[in-house]
Amino acid sequence: MTRSKSLTRSTVGKKAVMAVTGLMLVGFLFFHALGNMKVFFGGDAFDHYSHWLRTVLTPILPHEGFLWLARVGLLAAVIGHIWSATSLALRAKRARPVKYAHRKPVQGSYAARTMRWGGVIVVLFVIYHILDLTTGHLNPNPDGGPFARLSADFAPSRWYVTAFYVLAVVTVGFHLRHGLWSAIQTLGRSNERREKFLKGVALGFSVLLCAMFLSVPFAVVTGLVK
Amino acid sequence: MNLTLRIWRQNGPGDKGRMVTYPLSDVSPDMSFLEMLDVLNEKLILDGEEPVAFDHDCREGICGACSLVINGTPHGPQKATTTCQLHMRxxxxxDTIDIEPWRARAFPVIKDLVVDRTAFDKIIQAGGYISAPTGSAPDAHAVPVPKADADAAFEAATCIGCGACVAACPNGSGMLFTAAKITHLGLVPQGQPERDERVLNMVHTHDELDFGGCTNTGECTAVCPKGIPLETIGRLNRDFLKASKV
Structure with missing residues (x-):
């Protein structure tokens, strides 16, 4: 078996694909959350930031060039992540044809046990999220700017949208709590001495990211930003 | 004490198998778990029934033969011990106690609670060895080994290959076993010449035998009778990626 083949076909290689694509997506999420914080500087600052994303690196790149490069990269990461996850999930299913009659989880955290279904919820949310706030198809104010869409989205009367958003963000948090450390372990960068610390970092980062994402609907619902 | 046992009975590899309930009375708290099953089997034999087949050998926690999933936990509730070291106290x-065999495609049931663990032997054959010249034994300290490496290698070498890691893993992965061997041989100088080939071949064989992939849940290390740490899998990952020239 050649080395390149062994990499993409083996379980360890697939995990490495999952880890690297996952870390790319975490990087995106962090900058996405950071950009969202613009909302606390007012609607104009938020819209201006959104506009800037379309003009960054122009005129070396065409209008929205950077944005599309990022989108292509993210799509590739998402496809790689889902491909490796699906492939490993199917393999796990095949590896235990007869289930236990009596089974209880021993150590794995809630986050670790819900990676697969959590991932499915996140994908469904991302699809909705793009149709809602990026393309505007599912937004009550499709012709408005980014901030207008945002404030229309989290209007108190549409509490169920806010609730779904909160659920999705918390799911992402759980996903990252296990996923971040797991990626580091998969890439061989964890050991017994570092394990506790790295798990702490993963938890802290997940909580911070959740807090940043949840602060936006919280600010809109409470009228903190108008 | 009086117990209700629910035990997996399966006549052979082709049989579908089922959980069968057996009441057992007058169990002494001083009995080991396997002695309790011996008592059940004596009773079954006297009643003209087929005794329950289960693997056991040394009964002192070093051979790795005993292999029972007790109430959903491989080797039962006591940490860092094998089934034979578990006592009825x-x-x-x-109490009702559910007893099942290791469940994995790579470990097919031979009869009742006995599974075929040849798959582990195949992983060992793929690279769980070193090549050394024959002849008289070398001096014990001819090749110096750093103490920390020797300790970590020895800790990994305590793996008895029982397969509890596979039984506990939600993915049916044999990664902790494989990683223990990678660590055991990869940390000492004698294991260096074949280090790259070893990890590639052992992981490849592991995957070919229909074990699942690791998702770092840590179920394996929680049930391991020898407490093989999860960091061994991190070391396997690192060695594998390095050997794959990533």
């Missing part, structure tokens, strides 16, 4: 009168 951990149970109380009236």
């Amino acid at each position: 951990h149970y109380k009168d009236g």
Whole structure:
């Protein structure tokens, strides 16, 4: 078996694909959350930031060039992540044809046990999220700017949208709590001495990211930003 | 004490198998778990029934033969021990105990609670060895080994290959076993010449035998009778990626 083949076909290689694509997506999420914080500087600052994303690196790149490069990269990461996850999930299913009659989880955290279904919820949310706030198809104010869409989205009367958003963000948090450390372990960068610390970092980062994402609907619902 | 046992019975590899309930009375708290099953089997034989087949050998926690999933946990509730080291004082009168074999495609059931663990031998054959010149034994300290490496290698070498890691893993992965061997041989100088080939071949064989992939849940290390740490899998990952020239 050649080395390149062994990499993409083996379980360890697939995990490495999952880890690297996952870390790319975490990087995106962090900058996405950071950009969202613009909302606390007012609607104009938020819209201006959104506009800037379309003009960054122009005129070396065409209008929205950077944005599309990022989108292509993210799509590739998402496809790689889902491909490796699906492939490993199917393999796990095949590896235990007869289930236990009596089974209880021993150590794995809630986050670790819900990676697969959590991932499915996140994908469904991302699809909705793009149709809602990026393309505007599912937004009550499709012709408005980014901030207008945002404030229309989290209007108190549409509490169920806010609730779904909160659920999705918390799911992402759980996903990252296990996923971040797991990626580091998969890439061989964890050991017994570092394990506790790295798990702490993963938890802290997940909580911070959740807090940043949840602060936006919280600010809109409470009228903190108008 | 009186117990209700629910035990997996399967006549052979082709049989579908089922959980069968057996009441057992007058169990002494001083019995080991396997002695309790011996008592059940004596009773079954006297009643003209087929005794329950289960693997056991040394009964002192070093051979790796005993392999029972007890109430959903491989080797039962006591940490860092094998089934044979578990005693009935951990149970109380009236308890119901579910006893199942290791469940994995790579470990097919031979009969009742006995599974075929040849798959582990195949992983060892793929690279769980070093090549050394024959002849008289070398001096014990001819090749110096850093103490920390020797300790970590020895810790990994305590793996008895029982397969509890596979039985506990939600993915049916044999990664902790494989990683223990990678660590055991990869940390000492004698294991260096074949280090790259070893990890590639052992992981490849592991995957070919229909074990699942690791998702770092840590179920394996929690049930391991020898407490093989999860960091061994991190070391396997690192060695594998390095050997794959990533």
